Amino acid sequence: MRLTPSARLRPTPFQKAVNAAGITDVTIYNQMMLPVSYGDPEAEYKRLTESVAIWDVAAERQVEVRGPDADICVQYLTARDLSKMKYGQGKYVAMCDHEGRILNDPILLKLSDRYWFSIADSNMLLWVKAIAAEKGFDVTVREPDVSPLAVQGPRAEDLIVDLFGPHISSLKYFWFVETELNGIPLVLCRSGWSKQGGFELFLRDGKRGEELWNLVMEAGEVYGIGPGAPNGAERIESGLLSWGGDTTPDSNPFEAGMGRYVDVDIEPDFIGKAALQRILTEGGPSRLFTGLLIEAGDEPDGSTPWPMSERTPVWVEGEQVGTMSSVVYSPKLQQLVAVGQIRTGLVESEAMVEIETPTGRRAARCRALPLA
Amino acid sequence: MRLTPSARLRPTPFQKAVNAAGITDVTIYNQMMLPVSYGDPEAEYKRLTESVAIWDVAAERQVEVRGPDADICVQYLTARDLSKMKYGQGKYVAMCDHEGRILNDPILLKLSDRYWFSIADSNMLLWVKAIAAEKGFDVTVREPDVSPLAVQGPRAEDLIVDLFGPHISSLKYFWFVETELNGIPLVLCRSGWSKQGGFELFLRDGKRGEELWNLVMEAGEVYGIGPGAPNGAERIESGLLSWGGDTTPDSNPFEAGMGRYVDVDIEPDFIGKAALQRILTEGGPSRLFTGLLIEAGDEPDGSTPWPMSERTPVWVEGEQVGTMSSVVYSPKLQQLVAVGQIRTGLVESEAMVEIETPTGRRAARCRALPLA
Numbered sequence: 001m002r003l004t005p006s007a008r009l010r011p012t013p014f015q016k017a018v019n020a021a022g023i024t025d026v027t028i029y030n031q032m033m034l035p036v037s038y039g040d041p042e043a044e045y046k047r048l049t050e051s052v053a054i055w056d057v058a059a060e061r062q063v064e065v066r067g068p069d070a071d072i073c074v075q076y077l078t079a080r081d082l083s084k085m086k087y088g089q090g091k092y093v094a095m096c097d098h099e100g101r102i103l104n105d106p107i108l109l110k111l112s113d114r115y116w117f118s119i120a121d122s123n124m125l126l127w128v129k130a131i132a133a134e135k136g137f138d139v140t141v142r143e144p145d146v147s148p149l150a151v152q153g154p155r156a157e158d159l160i161v162d163l164f165g166p167h168i169s170s171l172k173y174f175w176f177v178e179t180e181l182n183g184i185p186l187v188l189c190r191s192g193w194s195k196q197g198g199f200e201l202f203l204r205d206g207k208r209g210e211e212l213w214n215l216v217m218e219a220g221e222v223y224g225i226g227p228g229a230p231n232g233a234e235r236i237e238s239g240l241l242s243w244g245g246d247t248t249p250d251s252n253p254f255e256a257g258m259g260r261y262v263d264v265d266i267e268p269d270f271i272g273k274a275a276l277q278r279i280l281t282e283g284g285p286s287r288l289f290t291g292l293l294i295e296a297g298d299e300p301d302g303s304t305p306w307p308m309s310e311r312t313p314v315w316v317e318g319e320q321v322g323t324m325s326s327v328v329y330s331p332k333l334q335q336l337v338a339v340g341q342i343r344t345g346l347v348e349s350e351a352m353v354e355i356e357t358p359t360g361r362r363a364a365r366c367r368a369l370p371l372a
Numbered sequence: 373m374r375l376t377p378s379a380r381l382r383p384t385p386f387q388k389a390v391n392a393a394g395i396t397d398v399t400i401y402n403q404m405m406l407p408v409s410y411g412d413p414e415a416e417y418k419r420l421t422e423s424v425a426i427w428d429v430a431a432e433r434q435v436e437v438r439g440p441d442a443d444i445c446v447q448y449l450t451a452r453d454l455s456k457m458k459y460g461q462g463k464y465v466a467m468c469d470h471e472g473r474i475l476n477d478p479i480l481l482k483l484s485d486r487y488w489f490s491i492a493d494s495n496m497l498l499w500v501k502a503i504a505a506e507k508g509f510d511v512t513v514r515e516p517d518v519s520p521l522a523v524q525g526p527r528a529e530d531l532i533v534d535l536f537g538p539h540i541s542s543l544k545y546f547w548f549v550e551t552e553l554n555g556i557p558l559v560l561c562r563s564g565w566s567k568q569g570g571f572e573l574f575l576r577d578g579k580r581g582e583e584l585w586n587l588v589m590e591a592g593e594v595y596g597i598g599p600g601a602p603n604g605a606e607r608i609e610s611g612l613l614s615w616g617g618d619t620t621p622d623s624n625p626f627e628a629g630m631g632r633y634v635d636v637d638i639e640p641d642f643i644g645k646a647a648l649q650r651i652l653t654e655g656g657p658s659r660l661f662t663g664l665l666i667e668a669g670d671e672p673d674g675s676t677p678w679p680m681s682e683r684t685p686v687w688v689e690g691e692q693v694g695t696m697s698s699v700v701y702s703p704k705l706q707q708l709v710a711v712g713q714i715r716t717g718l719v720e721s722e723a724m725v726e727i728e729t730p731t732g733r734r735a736a737r738c739r740a741l742p743l744a
Binding site: 001002003004006007008009010015023024025026027028029031033036097103121122123124126127129130131133134135143242244245246249271307308309311326 | 697
């Protein structure tokens with residue numbers, strides 16, 4: 001279906017470059033365009049896993065918190081111990097509601113004088129503004145003019161070193177520097193929604209998006225750079241969660257595989273702390289995320305997934321045991337794979353289940369993420 | 373551009389019927405599909421203004437507030453006096469942040485034991501949950517399984533009377549009844565995002581969407597019913613606001629033409645009250661919404677608007693005096709029209725301004741909404 005342009009759905013600072021690069025398929029994420037494909041999924045996967053791809057991920061918007069109470073406000077919003085967090089560091093965090101349900105799974109960046117929650121697809125600006133105002137925290141909360149551009153793939157580091165210098169190689173995962181390129185103000189972070197290695201360039205001046213895109217493309221030419229987007233196949237192979245796609249509105253972080261990033265025993269209170277403690281004392285999550293290896297069916301070549309516009313049931317012997325959210329052909333495993341949210345016990349034992357397809361039920365095996 | 377299906381972007385309970393009716397163009401609204409066109413805009417406009425159209429507006433999600441503190445919680449969230457609101461009544465309200473900026477402009481429905489904010493495109497569930505929890509209100513906040521289906525147009529009332537009985541004719545604007553059709557639980561409200569007259573059937577069982585659609589289509593056949601969607605031309609002719617499209621993140625309700633629905637002098641506190649009082653004591657809004665009548669240009673037939681994916685500047689003698697958000701061909705006025713947010717003074721005097729088009733600047737005249 002065609003997506004109708006609207007001022008309500010915001011273009012990105014890289015939109016002109018993205019259009020010129022031949023964008024064909026998009027999604028909407030945080031009320032902003034997010035590229036999905038430039039029309040050649042195989043080439044895009046290959047580029048990401050073998051050389052380097054440039055992604056417009058401006059739709060990962062930032063919620064900025066600054067002011068005298070920023071530290072306590074951000075900790076109150078986050079189900080993870082931030083007491084040792086340093087300037088220049090990013091952390092993958094769960095933001096929960098008062099019942100311990102995940103509202104978003106951002107990367108939190110600690111800048112010199114402010115924090116950014118670099119968010120998944122839910123309007124956390126409203127949540128953070130409401131909490132900060134009602135708690136009386138002395139902070140300013142806003143969405144700044146900051147738009148990430150990702151370079152991902154095994155040659156991404158070479159490219160970034162060419163652009164910014166060899167010192168960048170020592171940057172640890174999720175750490176960042178405040179820098180610039182040709183005077184374009186940036187935050188450069190070793191991060192990105194793939195496991196192929198890479199960086200995100202957080203553009204701090206929305207008027208210079210096309211210029212930044214072009215600088216990166218020129219420098220990347222020797223590495224075979226080309227346009228791409230967060231890749232459904234690679235991210236399931238690598239076990240990366242899609243908040244809102246894989247999660248349901250009632251998912252908690254333990255179910256979503258975020259348990260190791262949740263610190264329920266820290267001293268300062270945070271939203272959802274009591275509820276998360278209760279889940280653990282009552283035996284932990286009753287569902288878990290898992291990969292699903294789907295047995296070959298009647299597709300002509302076994303490689304064509306069906307479109308999924310909603311989560312579908314997963315069955316064992318006629319009883320529903322969970323849901324499936326995303327299905328894609330894995331080039332590495334050469335079979336259809338998916339993400340499931342399945343009853344505890346079945347996941348750990350890598351049980352066989354049945355999934356729904358447009359041509360009937362089909363067998364699949366639970367397999368721990370990452371898949372490849 | 374093609375929109376990629378995703379479990380993150382939810383289908384509606386009417387999706388199968390909408391697909392069968394030949395949907396061609398969609399938008400995303402509250403992370404849900406919202407139809408835009410079935411491929412024949414002229415027929416869709418004619419149907420809406422001359423007979424009756426059926427609209428899947430499930431993407432108008434509800435934020436439900438119920439519990440002992442529901443009255444005080446809902447008043448605290450709303451910049452309008454609700455003290456005399458009765459069961460069965462709906463009210464158009466502004467929900468503001470603590471600085472008086474509009475976060476959403478829902479219809480608020482007062483049911484027997486709960487309220488629904490029937491929201492525009494911003495995730496007010498997060499806002500309301502945060503406020504209720506931090507204020508300690510004894511309420512439950514959730515998004516219920518409730519999806520509006522609209523029938524709009526001059527024959528909508530005949531159709532609704534055929535389906536529900538003649539007593540429906542006495543229903544006042546924005547009032548509703550809790551009822552059913554063939555056992556399908558509904559709230560039936562005289563409302564809808566057009567000025568052609570009509571009703572919204574709030575479906576309370578998401579499994580029965582296709583059945584409800586088909587019942588309405590069958591009953592509407594004698595009136596020439598057909599599929600449609602909120603109509604860009606009709607809504608600008610009629611002066612209906614698109615929150616997030618026409619408004620900017622810093623718009624206040626006075627700028628957005630909602631001043632007559634704002635009660636800053638009521639006794640109970642509500643969010644934004646002090647800020648809104650301050651705006652009034654400091655002379656009122658500095659910008660106002662206005663219609664724009666665009667002078668004919670070099671389009672082949674004068675009736676083809678250009679796509680607008682962002683707000684564009686509006687000028688007077690080289691100085692920017694506001695922005696333009698939506699442009700569309702008005703069948704009634706037989707010219708291009710748009711919505712602008714323009715400096716106070718120019719609007720009231722119906723000044724001439726200059727707008728941006730892909731082929732250069734062009735003259736337009738401010739004209740109070742509604743335009744026709």
